Amino acid sequence: MKKKVLLMGKSGSGKTSMRSIIFANYIARDTRRLGATIDVEHSHVRFLGNLVLNLWDCGGQEAFMENYFASQRDNIFRNVEVLIYVFDVESRELEKDYHYYQSCLEAILQNSREAKIFCLIHKMDLVAEDQRDIIFKEREADLIRLSKPLDCTCFRTSIWDETLYRAWSSIVYMLIPNVKELETSLQQFANIVDADEVLLFERATFLVISHCQRKEHRDVHRFEKVSNIIKQFKLSCSKLAAQFQSMEVRNALFAAYIDMFTSNTYVMVCMSDPQIPSEVTLINIRNARKHFELLEKVSNSSMGR
Numbered sequence: 001m002k003k004k005v006l007l008m009g010k011s012g013s014g015k016t017s018m019r020s021i022i023f024a025n026y027i028a029r030d031t032r033r034l035g036a037t038i039d040v041e042h043s044h045v046r047f048l049g050n051l052v053l054n055l056w057d058c059g060g061q062e063a064f065m066e067n068y069f070a071s072q073r074d075n076i077f078r079n080v081e082v083l084i085y086v087f088d089v090e091s092r093e094l095e096k097d098y099h100y101y102q103s104c105l106e107a108i109l110q111n112s113r114e115a116k117i118f119c120l121i122h123k124m125d126l127v128a129e130d131q132r133d134i135i136f137k138e139r140e141a142d143l144i145r146l147s148k149p150l151d152c153t154c155f156r157t158s159i160w161d162e163t164l165y166r167a168w169s170s171i172v173y174m175l176i177p178n179v180k181e182l183e184t185s186l187q188q189f190a191n192i193v194d195a196d197e198v199l200l201f202e203r204a205t206f207l208v209i210s211h212c213q214r215k216e217h218r219d220v221h222r223f224e225k226v227s228n229i230i231k232q233f234k235l236s237c238s239k240l241a242a243q244f245q246s247m248e249v250r251n252a253l254f255a256a257y258i259d260m261f262t263s264n265t266y267v268m269v270c271m272s273d274p275q276i277p278s279e280v281t282l283i284n285i286r287n288a289r290k291h292f293e294l295l296e297k298v299s300n301s302s303m304g305r
Contacts, residue, residue: 002044002052003175004079008104009086010097011060014122016041017159018086019057022168022205025235028159040076048176048202048209048264048296069103073111077104080112082171086120087143089127089135102146109150117152118171119143125158132156162224169207169224178295179210185295186212190269193284194276196254199223199268200261206231209265215272226268230258248278259285262293 007015017031023045045053058068058076068076085104091097101119108115121139124132140154155167173179182200189212190198196215199208208223219225234244246259254272259282261267267288269281 001050001177002054003081004054004056005082005084006076006080006104007055007057007084007086009060009120009122010065010088010091010093010100013060013086013088013091014159015057015060015086018120018122018157018164018168019043019055021159021164022207023055025231027232027235031159047172047205051175051177053172053175065100065103069107073107077107077111080108080115081175082116082118083108084118084120084171086122087139089121089123089139098142098146101143105147105150116171116174117147117150118167119147119152119154120157120167121154122157124156124163125160162221162228165207165224165227166221168205169209169227172202172205172207173209176209178298181295182210183212185291186210189284189288190214193269193281194271194273195269195281196272197268197270199226199270201227201230201266201268203260203264203266206234206266230266250278255281257281257285261285261289262296264296265292 007019009015017026017028020026020031021028023043040059041057043055043057045055047053056076058064083104085101087097087101105117108117119140121136124136127135136154136156143152143154153170155163155170157163157167176182186198186200189195191214196213197217198212200210201207202209206227208227211223230244230247233247237244246257248258249256252274254270255274255276255278256268256270257278258266258268267285269285271281
């Protein structure tokens, strides 16, 4: 099953950098060598087996933007599942940014009315920390108003922290067809093993695709931090010709197990009961694999139709 995803925004807003970090294993500092996107760059990203993201990274120079709305309008905006529009938070041409965004929405209304709309307020690391909430809320209010009659979901993002993973995990979550069944099974698994929390990561990108929480946790960004840390660790392993398979982190307060799960996922199980031996949890993870592999096969067969 192919899902067309448009990635749009003004030239220099950071579209290609974020795409390269999420899908091409770049680290943030290496994105500085990326050049500007010329016209439309197509990539097909296989995700969870049969789900293929048909990603259209659209160059944001004015000549290209005008062309998208004129001669390429039907080709660009037809059959779109998701529009991701990236705004540089430090842009000096906000009115022009909003004008192009609304032109995109008009084309979406005509060609792909059911498309989901996401706006990323990007490069938030360049804003003073005490101003980030204020600026984001102002931009979010503007974009929600400008998007009517369509709905948009806004995220603040930066390639230098976990916010990028949070945004893209949320976007991809919306595209997974059987995510509710997945969450029900994770809840049952967490109850059986007496876990505080269970997270499911997509194998290649390490985006969080599903989770179950049984105890409150004070860090709301923990998923994305784990995604970021483990992905960087995986990349370090691959540079040494080693393959990352599993990890156990333990202290006096908790134990966390990260392990290959199905052919397309990793699982993370967090426990705070010191009486439960590691071996028991690892056996339970191994035993749960068959059930989740079956769920994945059912999902893939439905996506393949």
